[in-house]
Amino acid sequence: MSQSDPLREQIIARFDAMSAQLQQAARYVLEHPEEVALVSMRELARLAAVQPATMTRLAKVLGFQGYNEIRAYYAETVRKRNDGFAAKVRQRDVETTSTPESDIAHHMLHGISAQIAALCEPEPLQCLTAMADRLAAAKKVYVLGLRSSHVVAWHFHYVMSLLGERSVHLDGPAGTGGDALIRAKPDEVMLVVSIKPYAVDTLVLAQLAKDKGLAVLSITDSEVSPLAGISEHTIYCATDSYSFFHTLTPALAVSEVLCTLLAELDRPSALKALQDADDHLAHLNTYSNTLPRRV
Amino acid sequence: MSQSDPLREQIIARFDAMSAQLQQAARYVLEHPEEVALVSMRELARLAAVQPATMTRLAKVLGFQGYNEIRAYYAETVRKRNDGFAAKVRQRDVETTSTPESDIAHHMLHGISAQIAALCEPEPLQCLTAMADRLAAAKKVYVLGLRSSHVVAWHFHYVMSLLGERSVHLDGPAGTGGDALIRAKPDEVMLVVSIKPYAVDTLVLAQLAKDKGLAVLSITDSEVSPLAGISEHTIYCATDSYSFFHTLTPALAVSEVLCTLLAELDRPSALKALQDADDHLAHLNTYSNTLPRRV
DNA sequence: AAATTATTAAAACAAATGGATCATTGTTTT
DNA sequence: AAAACAATGATCCATTTGTTTTAATAATTT
Numbered sequence: 001m002s003q004s005d006p007l008r009e010q011i012i013a014r015f016d017a018m019s020a021q022l023q024q025a026a027r028y029v030l031e032h033p034e035e036v037a038l039v040s041m042r043e044l045a046r047l048a049a050v051q052p053a054t055m056t057r058l059a060k061v062l063g064f065q066g067y068n069e070i071r072a073y074y075a076e077t078v079r080k081r082n083d084g085f086a087a088k089v090r091q092r093d094v095e096t097t098s099t100p101e102s103d104i105a106h107h108m109l110h111g112i113s114a115q116i117a118a119l120c121e122p123e124p125l126q127c128l129t130a131m132a133d134r135l136a137a138a139k140k141v142y143v144l145g146l147r148s149s150h151v152v153a154w155h156f157h158y159v160m161s162l163l164g165e166r167s168v169h170l171d172g173p174a175g176t177g178g179d180a181l182i183r184a185k186p187d188e189v190m191l192v193v194s195i196k197p198y199a200v201d202t203l204v205l206a207q208l209a210k211d212k213g214l215a216v217l218s219i220t221d222s223e224v225s226p227l228a229g230i231s232e233h234t235i236y237c238a239t240d241s242y243s244f245f246h247t248l249t250p251a252l253a254v255s256e257v258l259c260t261l262l263a264e265l266d267r268p269s270a271l272k273a274l275q276d277a278d279d280h281l282a283h284l285n286t287y288s289n290t291l292p293r294r295v
Numbered sequence: 296m297s298q299s300d301p302l303r304e305q306i307i308a309r310f311d312a313m314s315a316q317l318q319q320a321a322r323y324v325l326e327h328p329e330e331v332a333l334v335s336m337r338e339l340a341r342l343a344a345v346q347p348a349t350m351t352r353l354a355k356v357l358g359f360q361g362y363n364e365i366r367a368y369y370a371e372t373v374r375k376r377n378d379g380f381a382a383k384v385r386q387r388d389v390e391t392t393s394t395p396e397s398d399i400a401h402h403m404l405h406g407i408s409a410q411i412a413a414l415c416e417p418e419p420l421q422c423l424t425a426m427a428d429r430l431a432a433a434k435k436v437y438v439l440g441l442r443s444s445h446v447v448a449w450h451f452h453y454v455m456s457l458l459g460e461r462s463v464h465l466d467g468p469a470g471t472g473g474d475a476l477i478r479a480k481p482d483e484v485m486l487v488v489s490i491k492p493y494a495v496d497t498l499v500l501a502q503l504a505k506d507k508g509l510a511v512l513s514i515t516d517s518e519v520s521p522l523a524g525i526s527e528h529t530i531y532c533a534t535d536s537y538s539f540f541h542t543l544t545p546a547l548a549v550s551e552v553l554c555t556l557l558a559e560l561d562r563p564s565a566l567k568a569l570q571d572a573d574d575h576l577a578h579l580n581t582y583s584n585t586l587p588r589r590v
Numbered sequence: 591a592a593a594t595t596a597t598t599a600a601a602a603c604a605a606a607t608g609g610a611t612c613a614t615t616g617t618t619t620t
Numbered sequence: 621a622a623a624a625c626a627a628t629g630a631t632c633c634a635t636t637t638g639t640t641t642t643a644a645t646a647a648t649t650t
Binding site: 034037038039075078079099101102104105106108109110112113114116117119120122125126128129132147148150151154155158159196197198199200201203207222223224226229230240241242243244245247248249252253256257259260261263264265270271274285286287288 | 306307310311318321322325326329330332333334370373374394396397399400401403404405407408409411412414415417420421423424427442443445446449450453454492493494495496498521536537538539540542543544547548551552554555556558559560565566569580581582583584585586
């Protein structure tokens with residue numbers, strides 16, 4: 001944790017040149033960095049047995065404009081520690097020839113990367129495998145995701161359709177998307193993808209599926225998502241990004257993992273299905289490695 | 296991280312019984328617990344887009360005497376986490392109950408996370424901003440991505456259509472997808488997404504666009520992709536994953552970054568466009584926070 | 591020892607914070 | 621349709637906050 005904390009280094013460097021009171025304040029800050037972020041300046045002064053004004057002076061000695069800058073620094077440290085890569089981030093920021101644009105891009109990508117890494121925790125991993133098992137056991141899978149979540153739903157359906165014929169994408173023109181549910185039976189399941197703001201149609205169809213006795217499995221963004229209550233299994237993925245929009249990238253990663261696990265659960269037939277698809281597409285000359293020659 | 300946090304559980308338990316505003320506040324607290332400890336109540340309210348008083352009310356609803364008790368609770372959590380931090384890291388590797396399934400998932404997620412993190416290097420960042428600038432300068436953007444790349448193309452188009460009307464998705468039934476190019480003009484550009492194996496139709500349309508004088512911008516997987524040669528700007532993203540399938544998650548991340556940069560380049564009108572979209576969808580009752588009551 | 595400087599404590603201040611009140615709005619019930 | 625209710629937003633208040641100023645004290649130099 002302590003390695004490569006520039007402020008800490010600076011405090012140590014200037015420590016000997018400080019007055020007695022400043023040293024006492026600095027010492028407390030060094031030994032309890034997180035308290036700086038957690039309590040008020042006066043409270044901190046009380047804890048360090050120092051006058052409030054001393055903290056302000058310490059800030060100035062260290063080249064800050066005011067005490068709040070010290071606090072902001074340590075608050076940031078606490079935040080960074082949350083997403084693992086704390087040390088790396090600060091290093092990078094220095095070296096990057098940062099335009100405002102590339103800064104935004106950098107922030108976003110870093111954040112998304114961390115959010116996906118967070119899915120490697122035991123808990124989400126367990127949810128993933130459990131959901132994959134449930135999907136594998138189902139006779140048919142209805143896939144539902146509207147608006148922005150369409151991305152994820154479509155991807156899942158596309159890959160599943162390469163693997164076999166158990167997937168039905170609930171999507172269609174003129175509001176016909178839900179029609180496939182008409183003949184849904186209880187030994188089938190629905191995979192719903194929805195993040196805030198939740199599309200009404202999604203919620204309606206999910207509830208309908210549940211009422212029909214289907215198991216609802218969902219990929220959503222929060223324990224308090226309306227989907228959480230009606231789902232047999234739920235996978236939560238972060239959607240915050242440093243931009244106007246929510247990110248669906250972690251959700252797409254989840255979908256990819258689910259597809260892989262499903263294929264993995266029946267490796268032989270997955271291989272067979274993919275081979276068939278390959279052959280089919282090869283016949284149609286769907287793919288190529290070179291630009292087409294003009295004719 | 297999240298397991299065994301009694302307050303968190305309690306918030307989730309009472310969530311459904313809360314009013315809309317309380318839910319919004321509670322949701323933010325759930326998703327950013329450390330912020331509660333790090334910023335003032337008013338600041339937090341601002342972040343959660345809620346009135347300051349709502350935070351006080353949330354505290355009371357949860358059985359606290361006042362807001363400060365919530366803050367104290369989360370401050371304590373941050374302190375606790377600090378202690379257990381080093382220890383946990385060491386434990387992690389040991390305790391993981393690794394089934395073969397969860398191992399695969401773990402590998403995949405870790406890999407994808409790293410691939411996205413790799414985009415934070417100066418070179419890809421520069422490509423991203425350059426491409427965003429070029430997109431911003433274009434009169435119109437034709438978006439093309441078939442088969443698996445459809446995911447990325449669709450996402451880009453969807454977000455762009457929220458931002459304005461400069462985007463045309465080259466997709467349609469019965470092979471009509473390319474028709475929109477009929478009236479394409481040289482001051483327009485084409486954004487192509489394609490990874491190996493490259494769909495022939497994609498290559499044909501990209502070449503056609505280039506012949507018509509459009510600038511081709513591409514998101515692809517390699518310097519030796521057929522798209523690389525005909526593109527004015529190219530962004531390369533990894534697609535390897537520990538599975539049968541290639542991953543499109545990094546490509547989606549790229550798309551999200553591009554959209555954000557584009558919005559950022561003309562912040563005021565982006566905000567306006569998003570506001571208009573919001574209003575429109577609100578009128579149509581597109582979104583909801585709760586499950587629909589059966590009628 | 592006197593003069594000067596640097597350090598500290600105390601007091602004063604404006605800005606912000608958390609909390610309470612009340613009018614208004616939107617919903618449900620009658 | 622009216623009445624009752626809960627939810628929300630706006631305003632106000634007493635505290636607390638970070639900072640500055642002033643006065644007192646200690647340390648240093650001459």
